[in-house]
Amino acid sequence: MALTPQNNEAFLREVDEELRKDQAAALWRRWGRAIAIAIVAGLAVFAGYLFWQHQRREAAGREGEQMQLAWDDLSAERTAKATPALAQLAASKRDGYRAVALFTQADLLLRKDDLKGAAAKFAAIAADNTLDPSFRELAAVRQTNAEFDTLPPEQVIARLRAIAVPENAYFGSAGELVALAYLKQGKRDLAGKLFGQIAQSDRVPPSLRQRAVQMAGVLGVDAVSAEAGTLGNKATQ
Structure with a gap:
């Protein structure tokens, strides 16, 4: 007896499902062990990573307490x-x-x-x-x-030249040392210019800036007005 379209479709679905089951079983028989090992290894790696992170946090916490x-x-x-x-x-x-x-x-x-x-x-x-x-x-x-x-002044300048620039956070301290090294070399113009830059920087502590104003003045650089203008601008902000 011929199958109706509905019965034919149901029969094809059953055949397809059985085929997929057979393929899955064959795949598992061939690769199941390797797949299981890969899954276990992956879980072990992940668990190890979590343990490592935990140990790092624990160690960092202990060192923080030790420092305090x-x-x-x-x-x-x-x-x-x-x-x-x-x-x-x-x-x-x-x-x-x-x-x-x-x-x-x-x-x-x-x-x-x-x-x-x-x-x-x-x-x-x-x-x-x-x-x-x-x-x-x-x-x-x-x-x-x-x-x-x-230290020889040349060594001071070579070591700190890249730090003694206005955009650096340590410009004031590095710049003062470099300027003093210039003075040791007799380069008053370079020292005065650098002291003037320090005096004009609003990123430099006030005490250091005031010293720079005084040193710049001794070296013939008028940094007083510039320093006063900087302080005035900060006061109006």
Whole structure:
């Protein structure tokens, strides 16, 4: 007996479903083990990534607490107690904690008038290419400040020339050191120009800007009106 169109369509669907089942079974028999292994491996990798992230957060939290305790000890003049924690943090794999610990160690050496030791700490930060440039630039400025009296002016200028520009965050401090190095070289025109730029910068602390005004005046650069205009503009904002 011939099949009606409806029965024929139903029969074709059943055949198609059976064919797909047979194909799926054959595929599983051939590749099922490999697929299962791939799924398990993928889940293991994902679980490992989540565990690694958790461990990083846990370690960062512990180091943050350790840094805070060290600062609390320093504030209470318990330097000896803070020293081991700072040494451990100075070897941290986390850039921020490592840099801050090294800066703190250098500051402690400065308090002891150990300029050479402090300069070495700052130099380690400045030479660490894994750190953010802002850390490295600040370290270069502070290193130079610590050893300024023992450096040839040419070395001061070479080290800080790229930092002693108005758009840099450390322009004031770096620019002052470079200008003083120019004076050591007898280049009064370059020193006066740089002191004048510092005096006109509203990104420089007022005390440093005032020193720049005075130095520029001594060198024949009128920075008083420019500095006053800068302060006046800020007052009207």
